[in-house]
Amino acid sequence: MKRYGIERRQFMQYLAAVSAIPTLASSAEGYVDSAPSFKDTPFALGVASGDPEPDGVVIWTRLSESPLVGEITIPNAIQVxxxxxxxxGFTSIAQxxxxxxxxxxxxxVHVEATGLEPDRWYFYRFHAGKHTSPVGRTRTTPQRHVMPERMQFAFTSCQHYESGFFNGYPHMVKEDLDMVIHLGDYIYEYAGVDNRVRKHLGQEIESLANYRQRYSQYRLDESLMEAHRVFPWLVTWDDHEFDNNYADLISEEEGISPEVFLARRMNAYQxxxxxxxxxxxxxxxGPHMKLYRKCQYGRLANFYVLDTRQYRTDQPNGDGQKPKTGKALDQN
Structure with missing residues (x-):
């Protein structure tokens, strides 16, 4: 049986391959293209930053000339x-x-930059071949023993592409924010529906290629892209980054085998x-990911980022797989 781009008998082999990706990245020296040639800008998906610390931050980009069509055709690693x-203006380079x-x-590309000064703004950019990315803006947090006078942040969640435009982000961009926090449902996995404000590409997403295309469709929204460019983000997921109402190893659908469920979850998590x-x-x-963590903003605030799906018990109702209220009472 083949679903979600993987056969059951290949499941453990695929797990091993995905787990080895850090090794593949570090040992790719002999296969690196240091002077790639692109027909168009490879930075169509923009830039982003996140998980700020007093001395550093993660800066991100993804090389793709046509994100909705497919990945870059270069089979090798690319030096960025x-x-x-x-x-x-990049006249004073920090790192x-x-x-x-x-x-x-x-x-x-995920760069964990270090050696930065606490509690200040920075600007960043990437270069690949002859192309340069948009300039991003990010910020480090105050030192842990310092009490800052203030912190300003915005939070967002449940951004369904088909339900409307992301009109909140232009307002965020105008604010003097230190951070944006995304509480989950960054994408929705559903098939495209006609007569909506905007339409998802394709059917319900299952394979890694499906998930990549859906994220690309969302990230190409100019308002979302700009909010990522100008603020550091702290992110976690809910259910729709994978599948509606899932809880740990429990699917919303009946009759889904653990192998098939985990194969799809592996695609979603990657x-x-x-x-x-x-x-x-x-x-x-593989199908597991450590997302829970803590972000400290001086002595003023601690943000405990929760993973409310990967370790969840089944919800008592909402997916039709447990007795309705009346039947549950009859059992008592």
Missing amino acids: RWEISHDE NGTALAVPQLGHS AYYEFMPLRRSAFPQ
Whole structure:
């Protein structure tokens, strides 16, 4: 049986392959294209930053000329240069280096920059071949023992592409925010529906290619892209990044085998990591991913980022798989 782009008998082999991706990235020196040629800008998906610390932050991009059509045709790892500057004109460079965009991760780039000063704004950009990304803006957090005078943040969640335009983000961009927090449902996995404000591409997403295309469709929204460009984000997921109402290993659908369920979850988790500005500590190990963590903002605030899906018990109702109220009472 083959579903979600993987056969059951290949499941454990695929797990091992995905788990080995960090090794593949670090050992790709002999296969790196340091001077790639692109027909169009490879930075169509923009830039982002996240998980800020007092001395560093994650900066992100993903190389793709035509994100909705498919991945870059270059089969090798691509060398990407990055810079972080004190000023938008990049006359005072704070940190720089190179990173690998590997095909196993869809040529996404996650740089964990360190050696930065606490509680200040920085600007960053990437270079690949002859192309340069848009300039992003990010911020480090105050030192842990310092009490800042204030912190301003916005939170967002449940952004269903088909339900309307992302009109909240232009208002966020006008605010003096230190951080944006996304509480989950960054994408929705459903098939496209006619007569909506906007329409998802394709059917309900299942394969890794499906999930990558859906994230690309969302990230190409200019308002969302701009909010990622100008603020660091702290992100977590809910259910729709994978499948509606799932709880740990329990699917909303009856009769789904554990192998098939986990194969699809593996696709979803890998795509989530690829498209979010996350640290290596969140790198998925097959269908498992450590997303819970803490972000401290000086002595003023602690943000405890929860994973409310991967360790969840089945919800008492809402998916039709437990008795309705009357039947449940009759059992007592």
